[in-house]
Amino acid sequence: MIHLPSPARGPLRALSTRLIAAIVLVLVVVGVVYLDREGYRDVNEDGLTLLDCFYYAVVSLSTTGYGDITPVSESARLTNVIVVTPARVLFLIILVGTTLEVLTEQYRTNARLTRWRTHLKDHVIVCGYGTKGRSAVVALRENGFDIRRIVVVESDRVAVRQATAEGLVAIEGSATRSATLAEAHVKDAKAVIIATDTDEANVLVTLTARQMTAGKVRIIAAAREAENAPLLKQSGAHQVIVSSATAGRLLGLSTSAPPLIDVVEDLLTPGHGMALALRSADRGEVGKSPRKVSELVIALVRHGRVFSLASPECATIETGDMLVYIRDDRAAPVETAISRDGS
Template sequence: MSEANYEASGLGRGEVSLPERERSPWFELTRRLIAAMSILVGTVLLVYFDRGSYNDATDPTNQVSLIDAIYYTTVTLSTTGYGDIAPVDDHARLLNAFIVTPARIAFLVLLIGTTLEVLASQGREQFRVARWRKTMTRHIVVVGYGTKGRSAVETLVGNGWDRESIVVVDPSPTALQEAHADGLAVVTGDATRREVLRRAGVATADQIIITTDRDDSNVLATLTVRQLNPEAYIVAAAREHENAPLMKQSGANSVITSSDAVGRLLGLSSLSPTLGVVMEDLLSYGEGLEVAERDLMVSEVGKQPQQLPDQVIAVVRDEKVYRYFDPTVTQLARGDRLIVVRPAKETPWAPRPGTHNEVVATQD
């Protein structure tokens, strides 16, 4: 799609686009052909079985044959109506008025179905978008659907998030196609514009992930998001380390510096190839090891982090993160949350097997 066609289509103005329900073109064609043939055959049978109530002006005997019934049906349904065959009895005329006429309308709808399908699809799309807007609350907005955005969505979906609760904001037609292929709703447009973010439901979103390719765009998007939703949790990506403080000042709760992370991983892999493998394993989703956060179980209150079946690497207490060896968290208390390392085959964010039926140890 060219830039001119892209702008003309309205995709650059923050319009919502939901993923299509895929159906085979052959399925749609077959369905319409079956419907048209059903109307045609049904009308032919109706006329033929009641042929005594029809008059054929071209036949001296006034007899209506099966061929005549087919002929009458085709010219009637196509609204040609030559008038050489006509119903003469009252009940035949009533059948034509209340059965054949609706059948004719349905047949014409199928004949011009391509045009009507376009209009109908537009109407359905507007209805779907309106319904989506009413139900979309406490969702996640992902700004930018490049490599980082797709990986973030894959991680969210793999850990239990419904695809219908994730909205992508990206101005690229390529991103639109890829996000739709992944079953995601898309708002096309520049995420630094307030109207575009409003269409994505940022004001009612629970979390926003900002992953564009430019740090200046990430800063502007963060500022705009924070103005629209002071309570949302914002995670932003920074290409350069020196831009991370600016993003936090703009309102981001967490900033991930991609260049530093990649550089550190490269350095570790050079110093210790095996350590590099482990770090890559932790960063790769769905294989080997996973890092997750979970609630503290009642049976774990009072224990040391090292005594738990999970490999605890940190404890979250009063919104502050403590390393597992910190004296402050020598004994686990109600309300604590655990940062653990688990096998990827387990659902990383679920309670550990064997504790599913236990009560979460909350402060209440």
């Protein structure tokens, strides 16, 4: 089941507004009739009570009109012409509008779903909206990725509601099923981020995504234990992030070299001082040393492999190389991680 982000004003709120308007309209008519109750005749000829005024207002506005209470004085009839009749028309409009709201809500939802499917391409699928999944979405948004191109796949209804409340499209279902990933248009995706609760589920999702995309879509998976990382790579993950090992290394650094933790957090947080960035090498930089580039280059990506500056392969920049550099976010607005070639 696909859950689109809720509109600013939902149908329940619209129905509540119309209901309140109808009640207010009834009360207005009751008040007008009660003030001029001497100008109305009741079949019982015992005068109009407040209950009789409510009864007359309801049957008049609903166009039932039993005729047991009728206006006889000129002021009462003038009130019916000026107040009650327009109120009756307005009351019918409220009822019809409420009915149309209910009948057309499903149509609007289907229309929004059709538009979403039509424009969905080069998106990122996040399987699992727990702590890691939410952090991945935050990182994508901080790096300028369009929120409309992020699709969350989650089986937990609470997490699905949280995702839609934050403006994301969420698909309720298990990411291990090919039908669920097909709903997310996995074949047209740019990347699949797998961050479920268990490594076993991550392996199954990786195998399913790899089978459906034939390896054409980049798969990034999270692993709780380092021993499961090779299995995830064999299953088709292009990159595996080991959360326990990474957390352990950071904890060790916080003990032996506390300032390094602040540097790592600064590098991983866009908009706060330094940030890691990736761009393609310019034509004028080909043949030069990475150390001669204006930015502070720390690594090269060549044919999918990462080389540090200490490697002999990094002596000069070649055509097609990607430069990993440190960007100063205090001097420039936040940009996407791959900036110059638009990929």
